Amino acid sequence: MGRLALVTGASRGIGRAVAITLAGHGMDVAVCYKSNAEMADAVCAAAEGAGVRAKAFQADVSSPESVDALFKEVKESMGPVSVLVNNAGIARDNLLIRMKTREWDEVLASDLSSAFYCARAALRDMVKARYGRVVCVASVVGLVGNAGQCNYGAAKAGLIGFAKSAAREYAGKGVTVNVVAPGFIDTDMTGVISEDSRTALLAQIPVGRLGRPEDVAEVVAFLASDASAYVTGQVLAVDGGMTMC
Ligand code: NAP
Numbered sequence: 001m002g003r004l005a006l007v008t009g010a011s012r013g014i015g016r017a018v019a020i021t022l023a024g025h026g027m028d029v030a031v032c033y034k035s036n037a038e039m040a041d042a043v044c045a046a047a048e049g050a051g052v053r054a055k056a057f058q059a060d061v062s063s064p065e066s067v068d069a070l071f072k073e074v075k076e077s078m079g080p081v082s083v084l085v086n087n088a089g090i091a092r093d094n095l096l097i098r099m100k101t102r103e104w105d106e107v108l109a110s111d112l113s114s115a116f117y118c119a120r121a122a123l124r125d126m127v128k129a130r131y132g133r134v135v136c137v138a139s140v141v142g143l144v145g146n147a148g149q150c151n152y153g154a155a156k157a158g159l160i161g162f163a164k165s166a167a168r169e170y171a172g173k174g175v176t177v178n179v180v181a182p183g184f185i186d187t188d189m190t191g192v193i194s195e196d197s198r199t200a201l202l203a204q205i206p207v208g209r210l211g212r213p214e215d216v217a218e219v220v221a222f223l224a225s226d227a228s229a230y231v232t233g234q235v236l237a238v239d240g241g242m243t244m245c
Helices: 013-024 037-048 064-078 101-129 150-173 195-202 213-223
Strands: 004-007 028-033 054-058 083-086 132-137 175-182 235-238
Touching: 004 013, 004 064, 013 028, 013 037, 013 083, 013 213, 028 037, 028 064, 037 054, 054 064, 064 101, 083 101, 101 132, 101 150, 101 175, 132 150, 132 213, 150 175, 175 213, 213 235
Parallel strands: 004 028, 004 083, 028 054, 083 132, 132 175, 175 235
Antiparallel strands: none
16 A cells, blocks of 8 residues: 555646646545535546545635544545645735735635644654655745735745744654745636736746646655655745746
8 A cells, every 4th residue: 555645725736736646656645625526536536547546535724623624534534644735725816905804814724824734634643653745835926926916925935934844843753844836837726817917927937838737746746755855844946947046
C-alpha cells in the first residue's frame, strides 16, 4: 500500500492535476472537494487508473469543524494521511477601497485559515509516524502583490509565513513543509480574465506561455516525495520565470 495523500480542492484545476500526478507516483489519494462531487469522482476514476486507491470527500476547508470531520472520515476509511496538499483556494477581487469585509474574510478563511486547520489535523499522525509532507499552494501574488487582490495577496503571503514557521517546528520530526507559488495557470480561476489582460500577462512570462496545472503538479509531486527530505521551509515559484530576480 502506498502513502496516502490528501489534496484539497482536487475536483478541478491544479488540485485535480496534483491528485492524478500523485496517483501516478504510486500514492493513494483522498480527493477533497467543496461542491463538485461528479468532478471529484472523475478525478478518483483517473487516479484509480494508476492502480492506487482514491476516494472523494466533501468538505468546506474554510470551516474548522468541517476539516476535523474530513480528517476523521479519511482516517477511518483510508488510513492516516502522510502527504497534505493545501491547494483549495478562491479569489474575490476588488480594489481595496471597495473591498467588502465579506470578500476579505472569505478569502482569508478559504486560502489561509484552511491550511492551518488542515495541517493541524494532519500533523499529529505525521509526527507519530515521524514522516510527513505538507505542500501549500500559494501564488506569486503573495510574493510580488497584485492590484485588486489585497485579500488574496495577504492570504498567500500569510501561507508562506505559516509554512516557514511550521517547517521549523516539525523539521526534527521527519515532516517537511514547503510552498509552491504558481504564476498564471490556465484553470477556471483564471478563465474569467479578459483577453486583453491575458495578452498583457503573457508579455511578462519569459517562457512565453501560460502554465498548465500539470506544470504545478510535477513540482508538488517532488515536494511530496521521499526525494525532497532535505528541502523544507522553501517557496518554489512555478511561473515560467515571471518573478525571477
Ligand atoms: P479552481 O480551478 O478555481 O479550483 C478551486 C478548487 O478549490 C476546487 O476544487 C474547489 O472545489 C476547491 N475549493 C474552493 N473553496 C473550497 C473550500 N472552501 N473548501 C473545499 N474546497 C474548496 O482553482 P485553481 O486555479 O486550480 O487554483 C488552485 C490553487 O492554486 C488555489 O489556491 C489558487 O489560489 C492557487 N493559484 C492558482 C493560480 C492560477 O493561475 N490558476 C495561480 C496561483 C495560485 P469545488 O470544485 O467543489 O468548488
